[in-house]
Each structure stands twice: as C-alpha cells, then as structure tokens.
Amino acid sequence: xxxxxxxxxxxxxxxxxxxxxxxxxxxxxxxxxxxxxxxxxxxxxxxxxxxxxxxxxxxxxxxxxxxxxxxxxxxxxxxxxxxxxxxxxxxxxxxxxxxxxxxxxxxxxxxxxxxxxxxxxxxxxxxxxxxxxxxxxxxxxxxxxxxxxxxxxxxxxxxxxxxxxxxxxxxxxxxxxxxxxxxxxxxxxxxxxxxxxxxxxxxxxxxxxxxxxxxxxxxxxxxxxxxxxxxxxxxxxxxxxxxxxxxxxxxxxxxxxxxxxxxxxxxxxxxxxxxxxxxxxxxxxxxxxxxxxxxxxxxxxxxxxxxxxxxxxxxxxxxxxxxxxxxxxxxxxxxxxxxxxxxxxxxxxxxxxxxxxxxxxxxxxxxxxxxxxxxxxxxxxxxxxxxxxxxxxxxxxxxxxxxxxxxxxxxxxxxxxxxxxxxxxxxxxxxxxxxxxxxxxxxxxxxxxx
Amino acid sequence: xxxxxxxxxxxxxxxxxxxxxxxxxxxxxxxxxxxxxxxxxxxxxxxxxxxxxxxxxxxxxxxxxxxxxxxxxxxxxxxxxxxxxxxxxxxxxxxxxxxxxxxxxxxxxxxxxxxxxxxxxxxxxxxxxxxxxxxxxxxxxxxxxxxxxxxxxxxxxxxxxxxxxxxxxxxxxxxxxxxxxxxxxxxxxxxxxxxxxxxxxxxxxxxxxxxxxxxxxxxxxxxxxxxxxxxxxxxxxxxxxxxxxxxxxxxxxxxxxxxxxxxxxxxxxxxxxxxxxxxxxxxxxxxxxxxxxxxxxxxxxxxxxxxxxxxxxxxxxxxxxxxxxxxxxxxxxxxxxxxxxxxxxxxxxxxxxxxxxxxxxxxxxxxxxxxxxxxxxxxxxxxxxxxxxxxxxxxxxxxxxxxxxxxxxxxxxxxxxxxxxxxxxxxxxxxxxxxxxxxxxxxxxxxxxx
Numbered sequence: 001x002x003x004x005x006x007x008x009x010x011x012x013x014x015x016x017x018x019x020x021x022x023x024x025x026x027x028x029x030x031x032x033x034x035x036x037x038x039x040x041x042x043x044x045x046x047x048x049x050x051x052x053x054x055x056x057x058x059x060x061x062x063x064x065x066x067x068x069x070x071x072x073x074x075x076x077x078x079x080x081x082x083x084x085x086x087x088x089x090x091x092x093x094x095x096x097x098x099x100x101x102x103x104x105x106x107x108x109x110x111x112x113x114x115x116x117x118x119x120x121x122x123x124x125x126x127x128x129x130x131x132x133x134x135x136x137x138x139x140x141x142x143x144x145x146x147x148x149x150x151x152x153x154x155x156x157x158x159x160x161x162x163x164x165x166x167x168x169x170x171x172x173x174x175x176x177x178x179x180x181x182x183x184x185x186x187x188x189x190x191x192x193x194x195x196x197x198x199x200x201x202x203x204x205x206x207x208x209x210x211x212x213x214x215x216x217x218x219x220x221x222x223x224x225x226x227x228x229x230x231x232x233x234x235x236x237x238x239x240x241x242x243x244x245x246x247x248x249x250x251x252x253x254x255x256x257x258x259x260x261x262x263x264x265x266x267x268x269x270x271x272x273x274x275x276x277x278x279x280x281x282x283x284x285x286x287x288x289x290x291x292x293x294x295x296x297x298x299x300x301x302x303x304x305x306x307x308x309x310x311x312x313x314x315x316x317x318x319x320x321x322x323x324x325x326x327x328x329x330x331x332x333x334x335x336x337x338x339x340x341x342x343x344x345x346x347x348x349x350x351x352x353x354x355x356x357x358x359x360x361x362x363x364x365x366x367x368x369x370x371x372x373x374x375x376x377x378x379x380x381x382x383x384x385x386x387x388x389x390x391x392x393x394x395x396x397x398x399x400x401x402x403x404x405x406x407x408x409x410x411x412x413x414x415x416x417x418x419x420x421x422x423x424x425x426x427x428x429x430x431x432x433x434x435x436x437x438x439x440x441x442x443x444x445x446x447x448x449x450x
Numbered sequence: 451x452x453x454x455x456x457x458x459x460x461x462x463x464x465x466x467x468x469x470x471x472x473x474x475x476x477x478x479x480x481x482x483x484x485x486x487x488x489x490x491x492x493x494x495x496x497x498x499x500x501x502x503x504x505x506x507x508x509x510x511x512x513x514x515x516x517x518x519x520x521x522x523x524x525x526x527x528x529x530x531x532x533x534x535x536x537x538x539x540x541x542x543x544x545x546x547x548x549x550x551x552x553x554x555x556x557x558x559x560x561x562x563x564x565x566x567x568x569x570x571x572x573x574x575x576x577x578x579x580x581x582x583x584x585x586x587x588x589x590x591x592x593x594x595x596x597x598x599x600x601x602x603x604x605x606x607x608x609x610x611x612x613x614x615x616x617x618x619x620x621x622x623x624x625x626x627x628x629x630x631x632x633x634x635x636x637x638x639x640x641x642x643x644x645x646x647x648x649x650x651x652x653x654x655x656x657x658x659x660x661x662x663x664x665x666x667x668x669x670x671x672x673x674x675x676x677x678x679x680x681x682x683x684x685x686x687x688x689x690x691x692x693x694x695x696x697x698x699x700x701x702x703x704x705x706x707x708x709x710x711x712x713x714x715x716x717x718x719x720x721x722x723x724x725x726x727x728x729x730x731x732x733x734x735x736x737x738x739x740x741x742x743x744x745x746x747x748x749x750x751x752x753x754x755x756x757x758x759x760x761x762x763x764x765x766x767x768x769x770x771x772x773x774x775x776x777x778x779x780x781x782x783x784x785x786x787x788x789x790x791x792x793x794x795x796x797x798x799x800x801x802x803x804x805x806x807x808x809x810x811x812x813x814x815x816x817x818x819x820x821x822x823x824x825x826x827x828x829x830x831x832x833x834x835x836x837x838x839x840x841x842x843x844x845x846x847x848x849x850x851x852x853x854x855x856x857x858x859x860x861x862x863x864x865x866x867x868x869x870x871x872x873x874x875x876x877x878x879x880x881x882x883x884x885x886x887x888x889x890x891x892x893x894x895x896x897x898x899x900x
Contacts, residue, residue: 003694003697026653028861045649045654074861074862108860122856124650124856124857125647132651139607140601140607144601151594159660160890161892162675180666197573198890200574201577202577203495209660210609212612216630234495240455243454243455244455403572406572406575409555410554411552411554446630446632
C-alpha cells in the first residue's frame with residue numbers, strides 16, 4: 001500500500017525528476033515579471049526552485065494567477081522539470097498549472113532590513129528566511145551527528161529527569177515550581193549526577209535534553225533554556241575523556257561540512273576555518289595557560305575596596321573569564337582543551353589530581369574564532385570519603401546526596417564525562433552573531449514569546 | 451592517534467576476540483565457587499560473561515581475590531576468550547588475573563523479591579538489574595528508530611520551547627515558574643503550535659522533547675514528565691497523517707525486533723504479537739466505534755444527581771475512556787486508528803470535517819494488548835476565521851494566539867501532525883507492567899527522588 005504522502009515530490013529531490021511533470025507544494029519566496037514571462041521562486045522547506053510561467057503556454061487564466069501571487073502566498077505548481085546549469089539547484093520548472101491556496105497580504109517581513117527586536121517578535125515567520133533555514137538545518141545536522149556518534153560507539157541514551165528534588169548548588173540560578181505535596185521541584189541544570197548512576201549500570205551512556213539556567217546574563221552567549229548532551233563513561237580517566245571530546249567535536253564539524261555545504265554557503269561561512277578542525281586539538285594545563293597570560297602581559301581587571309579598578313598579573317587560582325579565554329585562543333586555529341583547574345573554582349564532584357591536590361581533573365574545551373567554551377567536563381571523584389569531605393566543605397545537604405554517595409559505596413569505578421552545549425556549538429559552526437538565532441524559539445531573560 | 455578508550459574491549463564484542471587475551475572492566479553480577487573453581491558473572495553494561503577462575507592456573511593470591519568478590523564489586527578481569535556454545539553470549543573467559551577496584555558490601559538489592567517502593571527508592575541501583583537493562587536498551591532503540599525514521603524521510607528536527615508564555619488551556623494541569631520580570635512561565639504540554647510554525651517554514655518537521663502534565667492521575671499510565679515526538683507536515687491531510695503514523699509505528703516495532711532480540715527474550719515478551727504489527731493497521735471512525743460498543747452492549751457508567759450509578763448505552767458525543775478503548779481493542783491484534791471524533795471532545799485547533807461539521811479530522815492510535823492510546827493527532831484548522839471562531843467559543847485569549855493566527859494569514863496551507871508518547875510506546879513494546887519502569891528516573895505525583 002503506497003501512502004499518498006510518499007509520492008510528494010520535494011524541491012531538494014527535483015534532480016531525480018528531470019523531464020517529468022511534477023506538482024510542488026510550497027510558498028512564494030519571490031516573484032518577478034517581464035512581458036509574457038513570470039518567474040516564481042517557490043520554497044517548500046526543502047529548497048527553492050524557479051518556476052517559469054510563459055503566457056502563450058499557460059493561457060491568460062493561469063498567467064493571471066501567477067500575476068496575483070505575493071510574497072509567502074501558498075501555492076501548488078505543476079510543471080515539467082528542466083535541467084538548468086545556471087540555476088542554484090541545477091533545475092527549473094516550466095509551469096503548466098497553478099493552484100492558489102491563499103494569497104498572503106501585507107507579509108510583515110520584507111526584503112528591507114528589520115531590527116532584531118522586530119524579527120524576534122515575528123520569530124514564527126522569520127524562520128521562513130533563507131538564513132534562518134540554513135541555521136536550523138545545520139542545527140538538525142549537529143544534533144543528528146551527536147546522536148549518531150554516541151549510538152555508533154556503544155553508548156546508550158539515558159534521559160535524565162528535568163524535575164530535580166534539591167537545589168543542590170544554591171537556588172539563585174534555578175527555576176522552581178510547586179510539586180504537589182512534595183514541596184518544590186527545580187528544573188535541571190545538568191543531567192550529570194543521573195548520568196553517573198546510569199553509567200554504573202550501562203557502562204557508556206549519554207543524556208541529551210534541555211537544561212535551564214535562571215541566570216540574569218544578558219550576553220550574546222546566554223539562553224535560559226538550552227540543549228546539552230552529556231556523555232558519562234565508566235572506567236574512563238581524564239585522558240580518555242579528552243580523547244572522546246576531541247573525537248566528538250571533530251565528527252560534528254566534519255559531518256556538517258559534508259552535509260551542509262549549501263547552508264554554509266548561504267551563511268557566507270569561511271569553511272576553510274572549519275576544515276582545520278581535525279584531531280589532535282591543542283591541550284594545555286590551566287597552569288600553562290596562566291603562565292602564557294603572564295608572559296604575554298594579559299592583565300586581570302580587579303576592583304579595589306574604594307571602587308577603583310587596577311590591573312594585576314593574572315593570579316593562579318582565579319577562574320578564567322571571557323577576556324582571558326579569548327586571549328588564549330588567539331594562538332590557535334583549532335579548539336583547545338584546558339585541563340587541571342584549581343579545585344576552588346570547580347564543582348565538588350571533580351576528582352583531585354593525585355599529582356597536585358590543589359587542582360582537579362577537569363577540562364574545558366574552547367572553540368576558536370572567539371566562540372568560547374563549548375565543553376566542560378572532568379574525571380569524577382570516585383572515593384566515597386573524599387567526595388563526602390568535599391560535600392561538607394561546600395555545605396551541601398548530605399541527605400540529598402545519599403543516592404549519589406551510594407555510587408561510591410557499591411562498586412565504585414574511575415569514571416569521567418562532559419557536557420557539550422548544542423547552541424554554542426551551532427553558533428560557532430554557523431558563525432551566527434547571537435545565540436538567539438540558533439534555536440527555533442529562543443528563551444532569554446527578556447523574551448518568552450512567541 | 452589511537453585513543454586509549456577505543457582499545458577497550460566490551461562484553462558485547464567478545465565474539466570478535468576469541469583466542470585473544472583481553473581485559474574486561476565491570477562489576478560482579480554473581481559468583482559461585484566449587485572446589486578449585488570460581489565462576490564470576492561479570493557485567494560491564496554491554497552484556498554479561500562468565501569468567502572461569504581455576505586455582506591451579508592463577509595461583510592462590512589471584513584465586514583469593516576471586517573468593518573475596520561480592521555482588522556489585524567493581525573489578526577488571528584479564529583472561530583468554532574461549533568459544534562456549536552453552537554460554538548465553540557464546541563465549542567464556544579463562545581468567546588469568548583480577549584487579550579489584552572496590553569490594554561492595556551490603557548491596558541493598560539482592561536476588562530476593564523487593565517491593566516496588568523499595569526499588570523505586572533505589573532506582574539508581576535498580577537500573578543495574580538485567581530486566582531494567584533490557585527495558586532501557588529497548589527505550590534507546592525506540593528513540594533512535596523514531597529519529598532515524600524522520601531524519602530519513604525529509605523531516606527536520608525543530609526543538610520546541612519548554613517555557614511557554616500562556617496558560618492557554620487552563621492552568622489546572624500546568625507546572626508554572628516565575629520568569630524574571632515577565633511574570634509566570636509554564637512548562638510545555640505539547641510543542642505542536644510551535645511545530646506548526648516550523649512546518650510553514652521547513653515543510654516537514656518534528657519536535658522531540660520532554661513534556662509536562664501536572665495531572666493528579668495516579669495510574670500505571672501517567673508520568674508528570676514524559677517524552678513526546680511530534681511531527682508536523684505542511685500539505686498533509688488527515689489521510690496522509692494516518693499513513694505516516696502507521697509507517698512510523700511499524701518501523702519502530704520492526705526495528706526493535708531486529709535490534710533487541712536478546713532484550714525481548716530477557717523480558718519474556720511474546721514476540722509473535724509484535725511480529726504482527728505490520729501495515730495496514732485497522733481504521734474505524736468514532737461513529738463506527740460507538741455503533742460497535744452499542745452492538746456489543748458495552749455500557750457507560752454514569753453518575754446520577756443522587757450519587758447512584760446507572761449503566762447507559764454509549765452516547766454519541768462522549769469521549770472514550772480506558773474501558774471503551776480496551777473493549778474496542780479486544781477485536782484487534784494490530785494497532786487501530788479511530789478517526790473523526792466529535793468536535794466537542796477535541797481541541798480547538800482541529801479542522802472540522804467538511805462532510806460532517808459535528809466532527810473534527812482527528813485521529814488517535816490505540817495499541818493492542820491493552821496498551822491504550824499511543825498517538826493523538828489531527829489535520830489542523832487552516833482557515834483563519836474558523837480558527838478564530840473556535841478560539842472565541844472556548845474563551846481562549848485571542849492576544850496570546852496572534853502569532854498562531856498569523857500562520858493562517860500568511861500562506862495558510864492544509865497541514866497535519868500528531869504526537870507519539872515515548873513511554874507508552876516503550877511500555878507496550880516491552881510489556882512492562884508500569885510506566886515507571888520505562889524511563890530512567892520516573893517522575894510521578896508522589897515521587898521526585900532520586
């Protein structure tokens with residue numbers, strides 16, 4: 001039994017139908033007229049093709065319909081597919097018939113420049129533009145590449161919960177909701193602790209879902225709701241963790257290059273930059289990075305008690321901010337992993353470096369071209385007592401972590417993992433200026449519509 | 451550059467290493483001793499294999515380590531892989547060396563029967579059991595099959611937002627959270643409205659993410675947080691929608707049969723039932739279903755004003771509950787689609803049936819074996835004025851729906867879509883008794899830990 005929908009011809013498959021008569025269903029992207037000719041640029045979501053309407057061929061009635069069409073009118077066009085070297089997709093359609101579904105009037109987004117606020121307000125329509133199409137298609141490729149990478153390497157998807165019972169790391173950046181008779185529930189900021197439990201059961205796992213931060217950051221890199229993939233692996237040490245992170249990022253970038261040439265061209269992305277993203281990446285320790293900052297005289301701005309600011313040599317023990325990260329990355333054309341951070345600037349669950357107990361076995365991956373951090377990860381503390389001591393040191397509620405401590409009581413093993421932010425990765429690869437463009441309906445501190 | 455982690459041998463790949471010496475990293479699932487022999491059942495998340503320790507071969511020290519091992523102790527075992535017909539995975543390992551990472555003491559989940567509440571409390575450990583492994587692996591296959599199906603059929607993934615600005619269908623089943631200066635945000639119950647906007651941009655799309663219902667239902671079929679995939683297609687009518695739904699469900703079930711034979715066996719699932727899930731499925735209209743209920747004397751319990759209950763003939767216009775659905779499905783071994791429901795029991799966005807304005811072009815797919823509804827969908831109202839009238843009829847805030855109405859103003863087209871509940875589908879396919887077993891960390895009205 002052939003489904004009707006399977007016989008639909010889409011624009012991206014038109015080169016398989018040269019010489020055939022097809023019906024295309026879509027919207028008018030643009031239209032021009034010249035005497036007895038009308039040129040309809042039709043988009044159907046899979047691509048854009050030009051339909052040529054020649055009055056002597058179609059007659060006055062059909063030609064009149066072509067004349068009536070406006071931007072974003074919905075229309076079905078029947079015609080013969082013809083190879084056309086000069087056309088972007090390699091084909092054109094000689095139109096025989098036109099069925100109008102709706103004439104669109106006063107479409108708000110015109111070819112003129114619109115302000116970003118106006119476009120965000122009309123995000124449901126803005127998504128129809130070539131540029132937004134291209135970004136969304138790259139996003140879909142990135143997500144598929146991530147899943148294919150893990151599914152193909154013996155990892156099992158284990159969805160972490162969105163509702164979590166405890167505000168473990170303070171409530172200031174958590175969204176909370178009432179949860180029946182159980183008090184408050186908090187929206188997850190990371191599935192990691194659950195991924196650790198899953199890794200003890202299934203060896204290599206990944207969680208992939210939305211995560212939430214109620215941060216009051218109004219930067220080009222922050223969303224309140226963003227997608228994160230978090231692999232977690234039993235018996236992986238920090239080195240394995242870094243190897244895996246490099247393999248993943250190389251695979252994502254190379255898959256986009258193979259899949260989305262057309263989109264990258266539409267985005268005017270310099271693909272020679274992406275072609276360089278090949279293993280091995282750069283790796284330096286936090287301490288080496290601090291030495292480099294000092295050697296290159298990259299100072300830290302520090303506020304004094306009296307409100308004035310002074311510039312100081314970057315002190316070992318301080319976390320890097322965007323200015324330091326950007327300075328460090330000016331050396332590199334490929335991503336760079338910075339590893340072994342001071343324990344005081346990193347989370348309680350990271351394993352102490354046995355060779356230097358002032359540092360933990362953490363690693364962050366920074367992308368080039370000013371894209372910033374795309375991965376944060378670590379080897380996890382697998383010693384029960386050391387973890388308990390860290391919990392107490394940070395005044396975290398022991399009770400809430402009993403189940404997490406259990407993982408260190410019943411067959412604890414060395415294990416590692418990391419989180420990769422989808423939107424930051426898509427922003428880097430597409431070269432989008434602002435993170436709000438790389439997710440279909442962005443949520444920021446000042447925006448929740450449409 | 452070969453990554454260290456890539457050289458790890460996992461139990462599921464052991465048949466590729468017969469005759470070789472390998473090191474396996476995992477946990478003790480079970481151990482027995484018999485004189486000079488110890489048999490260690492090792493699990494590593496990918497599978498289980500038996501390691502045979504023969505005292506004269508390994509010496510007293512290594513044999514002593516084998517004797518020390520307890521359930522869920524973490525251990526690395528080095529030995530030679532030997533083909534063994536009688537072993538479940540076709541191989542055994544002749545152990546040469548044992549490295550103990552941690553001896554597990556008093557592991558709470560023993561082979562004896564535990565109550566469900568105890569197991570749920572220890573979900574982080576319960577996931578290590580063979581049965582939970584099997585369910586989680588089927589779940590991962592189901593999700594991969596869904597994504598492969600859509601990615602392979604010209605659909606683009608378009609993530610819908612989790613935060614939504616309006617409590618459009620009443621707040622009673624919505625989770626809400628404070629959202630900075632913008633008031634309240636609500637957690638999505640469905641990405642459909644956003645999927646419709648995306649389909650107008652990209653033709654065929656799907657959203658796939660967690661959805662939330664604050665329902666006070668305490669049944670075996672309800673979670674407060676569950677995953678749903680929602681395809682939405684421009685230029686699809688109800689018939690195309692039903693065809694696609696059948697194709698998808700057939701593909702999911704057949705992919706699980708191909709991929710998870712071992713897991714289905716572990717779950718003692720009757721696979722002959724699943725083998726029957728082949729297109730075409732059954733299709734009946736709501737009206738035909740009502741006729742069947744009446745012909746078969748399946749009554750409806752109705753409460754009277756005085757509190758007593760009477761049994762009445764099923765009235766046309768009433769929605770089906772679980773008892774009616776289960777009765778209808780006793781006729782069928784394959785899923786059945788019920789279509790064209792009364793408009794009064796369905797959502798405002800569904801398109802009126804032009805042949806009977808009392809019904810809408812809705813469809814629900816019920817799975818056999820008492821599994822209930824797994825899909826709900828419809829052709830959408832694409833006429834601006836008809837949609838506006840329905841909004842007003844249901845007292846919905848017009849303002850909040852302006853962007854949604856825009857989709858009917860600027861190039862409206864026939865379009866359709868549906869939502870498939872991941873957990874209900876996995877429950878059906880695995881034969882799990884309760885939906886809490888088919889998601890790694892279930893959230894129910896009375897449970898939010900671990």
